[in-house]
Structure formats: structure tokens, C-alpha cells
Amino acid sequence: MAENTVELEAKFIIENKSGLHTRPGAMLVQIAKQFDCDISITNLTSNGKPENAKSLMRLMTCGIKRGHEILVTLQGHDAKSALEAISKGIQSGLGE
Numbered sequence: 001m002a003e004n005t006v007e008l009e010a011k012f013i014i015e016n017k018s019g020l021h022t023r024p025g026a027m028l029v030q031i032a033k034q035f036d037c038d039i040s041i042t043n044l045t046s047n048g049k050p051e052n053a054k055s056l057m058r059l060m061t062c063g064i065k066r067g068h069e070i071l072v073t074l075q076g077h078d079a080k081s082a083l084e085a086i087s088k089g090i091q092s093g094l095g096e
Contacts, residue, residue: 006037006079010072011044012090019065022056024094029056031089037076039086044069053086 016024032039032053040050041059045068051058053072064070074082 005076007075008073008079008083010083010087012070012072012087014064014066014068014070014090016093016096017066019068020059020062020094022060024096025059026056027094028086028089029054029059031085032082034085035076035078035082037074037079037082039082040073042071042073044071 014020020028028041039053041053041062041064042048042050043062043064045065046063048062050071050073051062053059062070072083072086076082
């Protein structure tokens with residue numbers, strides 16, 4: 001791993017009434033695409049596998065519903081900024 005590469009992880013509980021369906025999922029993807037780092041999301045509640053957070057199609061395969069716990073993994077030079085933005089987005093309800 002390069003010296004300037006940062007790797008972070010954070011867990012979140014999804015509180016959106018209908019989970020991460022298309023609209024909030026698209027908002028999350030839009031946030032993730034603003035950053036250069038690699039970002040993956042894993043649905044811990046359903047023992048899912050990591051999926052690319054910059055792809056709405058991949059994110060939709062996670063089946064994230066209300067109350068599910070997700071793990072966000074970020075790797076890259078701007079991982080800290082990306083995590084802050086994702087955290088704010090999830091806490092604000094991702095547009096809902």
C-alpha cells in the first residue's frame with residue numbers, strides 16, 4: 001500500500017423507511033463518485049459480499065433494508081473526506 005493511501009471502515013444502520021432503494025441508493029452513489037478512493041459497501045445483516053459503492057446496479061444487489069447494518073470500506077488518499085461525506089449523507093436520510 002502506498003504511503004499516502006488511507007484505508008478506513010465504518011458501520012452504519014440504515015434508517016430509511018424503505019431501505020436503500022433506488023432514490024437513496026442513487027444519492028449514495030452520487031456522493032461516492034465525488035471521490036477518487038475505492039469505496040465498497042457490505043450488508044452485514046444478510047452476510048453479503050462487498051459491492052462497489054460507485055455502481056447503483058451493484059449497490060442494489062446488496063438488498064439493504066431498513067434496520068440493516070452496513071460496512072463501508074474506503075481505500076485511497078481521499079478516504080477520510082469520502083467517509084465524512086457518506087456519513088453525513090446517511091445521517092441525513094440520503095434525500096428522503
